[in-house]
Amino acid sequence: MDNKTITITKDDLATAIRALLPAYNVYAPAGEGERLAFAALDESRLGAINLTGSPVIPPKELLFPRSESLYTLDPETGAATVPEIAESTLIFGVRPCDLRGIENLDAAFLEKGYVDSNYAKRRENTTIIALACVTSPYETCFCESMGGDPLAAKGADVLLTETKAGDAFTAAFQTPKGLQVKLLWDSLAMDCGSAPAMTEGSKPAMTEGSKPAMTGQHNTLRVTKPDDLPQRLMAAFDDPHWAVLSEACLGCGTCSYVCPTCYCFDIDRESGAKEITEYRCWDCCMFSDYSRMAGGHNPRPTKKERLRNRYLHKLAYFDERYGMTLCVGCGRCIAKCPASLDITEVIEWGGGAL
Amino acid sequence: MGINEATTYEPKILAFCCNWCTYTGADLAGLNRMKYPANVRVVRVPCSGRVNPQFILRAFARGADGVMVCGCHPGDCHYTTGNYFTRRRFMLMKKVLEFNGIEPQRFHARWISGSEAAKFRDAVTEVAQVVKALGPAATKVTTQASSKAPASADIESSVQKEGAL
Amino acid sequence: MNYTEKTKLIQTRAAALLEAGEVSYVLGWGATRFADKTRARFARSPEEAATLVYNEHCTQSLAKYLVDDRWPETRIAILARGCESRAINRMIRDNQIRRENLLILGLPCEGTDAERCRSCRAHDPVVYDELLWEPNSTGAAAAAELSRYYRADAVDALSAAEKKAYWDDVYARCIRCYACRNACPVCSCRECFVDMHRTGFQGKRHSATDNQTFGVTRAFHVGDRCIECGECERACPMGLPILAQTQKILKEIEALAGDYEQGLDAAQDNYLGAFDLDDKDDFM
Known part of the structure; x- marks a missing residue:
């Protein structure tokens, strides 16, 4: 693999992204405050790119949309139309925790004998440019406690890291897809040779185990998570404390x-009358209709059972099946829960630290 | 494609008619062979008070260009008071529709008794004209032809506003 | 009196009530590991009463938790500020809870960190069994920083096309997590229309129009009973102006029927649940 890195000054970021627009459908965090979201970019939106925070809705929605039409049927002719999945998409500015989230989705959608074709196609067509977290975007971030590294994103095609001076990004190209991006940027450096748009360095990119020289302010939230957390939580399935953990839950789908x-x-x-649409949309195990059976019976009748199921899925069931925790410590659910529920308390309680 | 869509466009109008007055009035209009625009689709309801505001929203979402709610004159309700609730509800509903950026002219309420066949004809004709002039409603849920752009990614393209909004 | 003293008062009173077995639990706020977040705390013993806190971060209204326990064996003590007390009145009127099951510890409030408190018109509780400290000198209807219908007024000022663009933008951002519904003290249907499968009321598909259908329907269900606490907006993870819809309904009701404010006592009718022979029908 070509280990060369490229340095992009922040002033040239828009130029660098502009160079990607002809080749990809580019998405990047854009907008201010509560409007910060992964948005489709075009020339007019380049100025709205905002890399200071992490959008509330994670980039998973670009691979697994909130709502997608699977096919439409014409009831008269019976002819089905299957929507096309976009070719070559690029997601810019994915945080390392969100990338681990995507790796979790990969396991769920692509492994164990069943391949979700829509997800697989999107994943195949998507190039990911990750952005190392020099500072934690949320006060509630705890990725390091969940085994994450805010400065590394092994699975990303390109990894951007802010330089120590804070005025540029170093780009490391980690996969063949990443090298495609490098080709576009290389030609750019030639095109506008006058401006010091990109400077090539021969420093080796981050290799496993070595961290870049600069270190930032990382997670203030530290959580004690024992390795046998799944087993401990499973053993506590009938613990009456679940009722206490869930009593403040409002049962919404925010988390x-x-x-x-x-x-x-x-x-x-x-x-x-003219069209029948079969669609797939996000659902949430905290809703009452999620586990309701055809006859009306609900095996998870109250928020206690639903909340326990959600946490156990995150921290135990998924681990059992795929060997990884389904919580990457991004801190969004803690930041956004309207009742201030906190998954880290479940981790510490389950792990015996509380 | 030589045909201009504007000249061929026919609005879809959904009319909720109470069983006891308006539906009978519509029936009478038919018996008298009165002519009125074929744009209207009648849904018979037991009472105009049965009409949930959501029916209106749902109708718009499913492609209606105009919606009518018709019932007995105040005082004539078969259930004595049903249409008094209707009156309050849709007085507010009309304001709420306007507030939500749905043209209030797409929504009409009328009191039409069982003997007022001509009034039914006139109401339907008038509503069809008004709605036709407005053109197709923008509220219909359209199938995403391509699932390329997920919902929130499109959002940022709309106008950004600041302040109390 | 500062928050430390108020917290002490709450803890002492809660502990005494639990000690005496007068209540099954005291519903208040407790600390979390984050200094700026508190969480609803159900104190069941005098020891747990010592973990109750009260400060400017107690942004959540507690009233909605009462419907989780409609038939308590012993009374429930609830810490109630203006917003909780008005919600309690309305929930009693809606037959969701019973007054005799509650011991209401009134907390005259000065507002919290939450945006919702900036338009609050009832800092002092309107119903209580005992007040834990002196009411605000300004009285229950303390002058709010923002006008009563500030969100609705802002939208009303837009042109028809701007309104459409405005709501398209809002509802495109809505993720239909239903936090607004679940936080709302007057959203009390046993089964919400959005959870009714295949009734055709509301598809699960996410689209701006579907989301708007949900938002407007919910507003219409609760609009005439809205106590204006703003919990819907506080709960919304996307920061959407949900109050605008119910404010608009209240504003129009006030224009039609004169002074209209909900939750001030437990006997108030809601506008759409009643009628007047002389109601206008000039909208026809």
Whole structure:
């Protein structure tokens, strides 16, 4: 692999992204405050790129949309139309925790014998440019406690790291898809040779185990998580403390919808005289209708059972099946929960630290 | 494609008619062979008070260009008071529709009794004209032809506003 | 009196009530590991009463938790500020809870960190069994920083096309997590229309129009009973102006029927649940 890195000054960031627009559908965090979201970029939106925070809705929605039409049927002819999945998409500015979230989705959608074709196609067509977290975007970030490294994103095609001076990014190209991006940027450096748009360095990119020279202010939130947390939590399945943990829960879907790893969906149909649409949309295990059976019986009748299921899925069930925790410590659910519930308390309680 | 869409466009109008007055009035209009625009689709409801404001929203979302709610004159309700609730509800509803950027002229309420066949004809004709002039409603949920751009990614392209908004 | 003293008063009173077995639990706020976040705390013993806190970060209204326990064996003590007390009145009127099951510890409030407190018109509780400290000198209807219908007024000032663009933008950002519904003290349907499968009321698909159908329907369900606490907006993870919808309904009701404010006592009718023979129908 070509280990060369490129340095992009912040002033030239727009130029660098502009160079990607002809080749990819580019998405990047854009907008201010509560409007910060991964947005489709075009020439007019380049100025709105905002890399200071992490959007509330994680980039999983670009691979696993909130709502997608699976096919539409013409009821008269019976002809089905399957929507096309976009070719070559590029997601710019994915945080390392969100990238781990995508790796979790990969396991859920692509492994264990079943491949979700829509997800697989999107994933195949997507190039990811990750952005190392020099500072934690949320006060509630705890990725380091969940085994994450805010400065590394092994699975990313390109990894951008802010330089120590804070006026530029170093780009490391980590995969063949990443090298495609490098080709575009290399030609750019030649095109506008006058400006010091990009400077090539021959420093080796971060290799495993070595961290870049600069270190930032990282997670202030530290959580004690024992290795046998899944087993401990499973053993505590009937613990009466679940009722206490869940008593403040309002039963909304905020935690799931802002979570970079929640992947539950529902499939339903909208029938009209001219068109029948089968669609898939996000669903959430905190809703009462999620586990309701056809006859009306609900095996998870109250918020206690639903909340326990959600936390156990995050911290135990997924681990059992795929060997990784379904919580990457992005801190969004803690930051956004309207009742201030806190998954780290469950981790520490389950792990025996509380 | 030589045909201009504007000249061929026919609005879809959904009319919720109470069983006891307006539906009978519409029936009478038919018996009298009165002519009125074929744009209207009648849904018979037991009472105009049965009409949930959501029916209106749902109708718009499913492609209606105009919606009518018709019932007995105040005082004539088969259930004595049903249409008094209707009156309050849709007085507010009309304001709420306007507030939500849905043209209030797309929504009409009328009191039409069982003997007022001509009034039914006139109301439907008038509403069809008004709605036709407005053109197709923008509220219909359209199937995403391509699932390329997920919902929130499109959002940022709309106008950004600041302040109390 | 500062928050430390107020917290002490709450803890002492809660401990005494639990000690005497007068209540099954005291519903208040407790600390989290974050200094700027508190969480609803159900104190069940005098020891737990010592963990109750009260400060400017107690942004959440506690009233909605009462419907989780409609038939308590012993009374529930609830810490109630203006917003909680008005919610309690409305919930009693809606037959969701019973007054005799509650011991209301009134907390005259000075507002919290939450945006919702900036338009609050009822800092002092309107219903209580005992007040834990002196009411605000300004009285219950303390002058709010923002006008009563500030969000609705802002939207009303837009042109028709701007309104459409405005709501398209808002509802494109809505993620339909239903936090607004679940936080709302007057959203009390046993089963919400959005959870009713295949009734055709509301598809689960996420689109701006579907989201708007949900938002407007919810507003219409609660609009005439809205106590203006702003919990919907506080709960919204996307920061959407949800109050605008209910403010608009209240504003129009006030224009039609004169002074209209909900939750001030437990016997108030809601506008759409009643009628007047002389109601206008000039909208026809």
